[in-house]
Amino acid sequence: MITRHHLVLALMCSLILGIAVFPSAPGALAALAGGACIGAVLPDIHMTKPKRRGFRTITWYITRFSACICIPALCQAYYAFWEMNLCPSDKRLTHSVPGSMFIGVTVIAIAAVPVLLLGPSPMSVILLAFISGILSGLILHFMEDICTRKGVTPFFPFSSVKIAGSIRPCDRTDSRIAQYHVHHCWMAVVVIGLHSAGHWTEPLSLSVSLIALALCLGLMVWFSDVHIETGKSATGFPDH
Numbered sequence: 001m002i003t004r005h006h007l008v009l010a011l012m013c014s015l016i017l018g019i020a021v022f023p024s025a026p027g028a029l030a031a032l033a034g035g036a037c038i039g040a041v042l043p044d045i046h047m048t049k050p051k052r053r054g055f056r057t058i059t060w061y062i063t064r065f066s067a068c069i070c071i072p073a074l075c076q077a078y079y080a081f082w083e084m085n086l087c088p089s090d091k092r093l094t095h096s097v098p099g100s101m102f103i104g105v106t107v108i109a110i111a112a113v114p115v116l117l118l119g120p121s122p123m124s125v126i127l128l129a130f131i132s133g134i135l136s137g138l139i140l141h142f143m144e145d146i147c148t149r150k151g152v153t154p155f156f157p158f159s160s161v162k163i164a165g166s167i168r169p170c171d172r173t174d175s176r177i178a179q180y181h182v183h184h185c186w187m188a189v190v191v192i193g194l195h196s197a198g199h200w201t202e203p204l205s206l207s208v209s210l211i212a213l214a215l216c217l218g219l220m221v222w223f224s225d226v227h228i229e230t231g232k233s234a235t236g237f238p239d240h
Contacts, residue, residue, distance in 0.1 A: 003044070003059050006141055007059075008181055009220075010137050011033055011036065012181075013140055014035075014133055015033060015192065016187055016213050017032075017213055019191060019195050019205075020191075020195065020205040022129065023195060025125070027122070027126050028126050028129040031127070031129040032133040032136075035133020037137060038062055039133060040137040040141045042063060043063075043066060043091075043141050044141075045063055045066050045071060046089065066103055070099075070106050071093060084157055086157055092156040095142070097155060098155070104138055114127060142154075146226055147221060147226060148168070148224075149165065150164065151165065151229070161228065161229065166224055166225040180216075180219075180223075183216055183220070184216050
């Protein structure tokens, strides 16, 4: 999906879950939502720099973390351990489980230093919420892209098996993405409204938020006609 779709859907999902995890900590909730938006665009290393300065320029600079820090190290690891000489600009590197995990581990490794220095404090809670948001954004990016026709290759470069849907993000005649936005927004409003009423315990609030999040993602995958396409692995042998 294109950038604005990733940002809106990730923001709504983070609010659905965050209101139950941080019910009385607006700073941590905001950090979780902000981190989710950043994590939702980190895998898009193929994004070109906009000619005009604007909102997309900010997202392009965010993706440089993956392109300039994570991808060179990931390609070196693939070459050192499996002798795979991969193209650093291949977006399949980050649109895969190994690539997303590598970005997540890199974020955790960098953020571990300030967390340890801060110790138990409100700032460390906010930072942990921000890191959790980035990790959840990476997962949401993966879930959203499997709904598109280009899909994702979850086990690249070890396998070319692809999971794809039927969504064309730039096709304005397809109303499904707009419907996903409405579903996510309404679910966020309902969950936040029910939580604000204060008629349930924290465990029940978390359960309701998880169910609401699962419904949003499940319906998105279902209506996108997601399917599995087999291919060849990096070794040239058919996948089974």
